[in-house]
Amino acid sequence: MQRRLISTVCNAAMIGVLAIGLAGCTGEPEEPDWIDAEQARDGSIATLELIRDLVPEDAIDTTQLLPELAEHHAEPQICEGVDAGSGGAAMYYPGETLVPLTRNADPxxxxxxxxxxxxxxxxxxxxTNLVVSADKEGTDQGLVTDDDYMVALRTVEQEGPQLEISAWSACYTDDTGEGLSGGNS
Known part of the structure; x- marks a missing residue:
């Protein structure tokens, strides 16, 4: 009798857990966050700034000026292989900056x-699959942010060692300015 009661309680508990799990699956799907051209540009610049601010001060060559990120004037690029439907071409905003490194910094x-x-x-x-960095030989590391911006970090030699930070926005349409689901992810 006691074994039967325990079995019944366990079965009821498992059914309850299953019901709660399935209830989460029946809700409406979340709407994706859409971006427009201005948000794509601002997001790329903010991502560059966030990463640049994480570079330790003792690794930065202060004899060279850091570029002003707010004055970044890259042109939007076409997202290769992304079908925008009737919304026009799928575009992304490519942000890049260089951080001069000291000679004793290990890139x-x-x-x-x-x-x-x-x-x-x-x-x-x-x-490791950064399609938009295919033309960037030697890309060392790649990341994708939680809002689908792609990031590449690599070192280049240009008047000394430099950290190149690239941040590409998720795709958006150039006609409507709406974002595309699954842009760069």
Whole structure:
């Protein structure tokens, strides 16, 4: 009798858990967050700024000026392989900046530290499939933000070692300015 009661209680509990789990599946799907051209540009610049602010001060060569991110004038680019339907061409905003590094900074360690912090502290996904960076030979690390911005970090030699930070927005349509579901992710 006691075994039967325990079995009945366990079965009832499992049915309750299953019902609660299924109830979460029957809700309306979440609406994606759409962006327009201005939001794409502002988001790319904000992403560049966030990453640049994480670079340790002792790794930055202060004898060179940092570029003003607010004056970034990149032109939107076409999202290759993204069908925008009747909304016009699918576009993304490519942001890039360089951070001059000191001679004693270890660029590989710096990039690893940045990637770890962005992944752990900000929840960004690490990726090796950065289609938009195919023309960037030697891209060391790639990330995707929680709002589908793609980020690439690499080092270049240009009047000394430099950290190149690239941030591309999620795709949006150029005619309507609406974002596209699954833009860059």
């Amino acid at each position: 590989a360690v710096l990039i690893d530290d940045l990637v770890n912090e962005l992944h752990v502290e900000h929840g960004w996904r690490i990726t």
